[in-house]
Amino acid sequence: MKKVKIIGITTSILLAIGIISISSNSSLVNADENPSITNTTTEKSNLTVQVMQDGKLVSVNPDGLYFQVAPNSSFNPTDFIGTDGSQYKINSENKSKIKVDLNTVDTSISGSVGTVKLTATSNIGTTQTVIFTVFVKPSGLFTLKLPQSYVTGLGDTDTVYQGQQYYITDNVKFSNGEFYTGISKQSQNATNNSVKWIATKYLANSATTSTPVKTKxxxxxxxxxxxxxxxxxxxxxxxxxxxxxxxxxxxxxxxxxxxxxxxxxxxxxxxxxxIYGNGRVLKHNAYIYATSTRRADRTVLKKGQTITTYGGPFKFKNGKRYYRIQGASATNKRYVKIANFK
Missing domain, CATH: 2.30.30 (SH3 type barrels.)
Structure with missing residues (x-):
């Protein structure tokens, strides 16, 4: 009896080990063999711009940032200069190709706001899009239009209130993940030590002029x-x-x-x-007419030609319908019978 009992215990242990082994191995399934398991790769953001923060150059993602540029300055959406003289060059860490999808910045309009949209495409086809805003520094006193009655800036005393007017200086600094602009009650030429620091986004959103997309x-x-x-x-x-x-x-x-x-x-x-007309194919040779009884010239249009016709047909005195065709003008009437087209 004891021997049988020992064997039974040993068998139970082996079975338990087998179950554990099967259970642990069952999680090692190739995703390619199981359609319910997917491999997902999320590419790290690779578009960056260098900014000065606490005396050091650091690389940050430009998406959502508000930059400030000088009026009438040259503006390249991937490489431009801020009012404080800093260069903002958009770089791709994995050498992606950068495409400018949108650029509504117009530095000829002081106090205006423009939008830049960039798309970076890597050599394996993944894409990343960033959108940032550019505020063109205004001249003269600038009225604050805040999202609430007041906002606080960087310093303990850097609180500004709705409707107040300030001069916007060239001074800009990057802190807490965003840009701040120095504003002054006295002058646009105020120095860093005599300004209040307010987030540039509040100035951009106070702007009365937003530069629209230019329609061609x-x-x-x-x-x-x-x-x-x-x-x-x-x-x-x-x-x-x-x-x-x-x-x-x-x-x-x-x-x-x-x-x-x-x-x-x-x-x-x-x-x-x-204006642009429609291309229509002739199903047989056709003459060009000036009126219902007179041909425009001796030209014979050949079967299979594509002729540009404009607008709807005209009904002539003979009861037949004609399309006005390419080359027509106020002094050179040119029509072809509808029946000649497919």
């Missing part, structure tokens, strides 16, 4: 009489006649499934086909 415009010939539409695609009572020059935003926008361009000088839209 272009002047084009209107090739078809055009009704003007509102922003919702509804026709208005106004229209522009053909062959006049119009200045429009370059971007073509979609409104309710139709393509429009916005007039640069008013809140109105024109159908893009009246």
């Amino acid at each position: 415009t272009v002047t084009k010939k209107l090739m078809h009489t055009s009704i003007l539409y509102d922003k919702n695609g509804n026709p208005t009572d106004e229209k522009y006649t053909a062959y006049r020059d119009v200045t429009i935003n370059q971007e073509i926008v979609d409104i309710n499934g139709s393509s429009f361009v916005k007039l640069a000088d008013k809140s109105a839209y024109i159908k893009s086909s009246n």
Whole structure:
């Protein structure tokens, strides 16, 4: 009996060891063999800018920072100079390619605020985006528009109140993870020792002028009489006649499934086909007409050619419909029958 009991105990111990071994080994599963387990790699932020902090140059992430630059200064969004003479050069620690996605900084407008957006793409395809704000130093007294009745700065006495006016100096320092600007009641030329230090973000957010994204415009010939539409695609009572020059935003926008361009000088839209036209393919040879009875010239357009047509068709006196085509002008009428196109 004793021998059997000893064997039973030994077996129990071995089984327990086996269970423990199986249990511990079961956690060692290759993620590639188990689709429920994923490998996630988070790339460390690699865009940095050097700033002076406590007398030493340190590298920090520029994302969310508020910089201050001088009016009419040269501005490169990845390498610029602050009002205190410090150089702010955006670097990539892993040699990523830096692309400027947005730059609305306009140093010709003192007291304005601009935004910079940068994207860094590494050689393995990972990306990092940073957005920072640039405050163009104003001249004269500057009125504070704070998020509350008062804010405190760096020093014990550096408290400022809503609506107060200060001169903004060139003095800037970096502390507590953000920039501070020296402000003075006496002069824009006040020294470090005679200013109050307020976070630069409060000055930028007090600015009355925000530099908008500059919309690219272009002047084009209107090739078809055009009704003007509102922003919702509804026709208005106004229209522009053909062959006049119009200045429009370059971007073509979609409104309710139709393509429009916005007039640069008013809140109105024109159908893009009246300016840029549509390419249509001829299904057989075609003549170009000036009127329903007279050809524009002796040109014969060949089957398979792509011809640019503008706007909707015109119905001539003979009852047939024609498209106005490329090369037309107020003195050179050019039309092709709709029936000639695919």
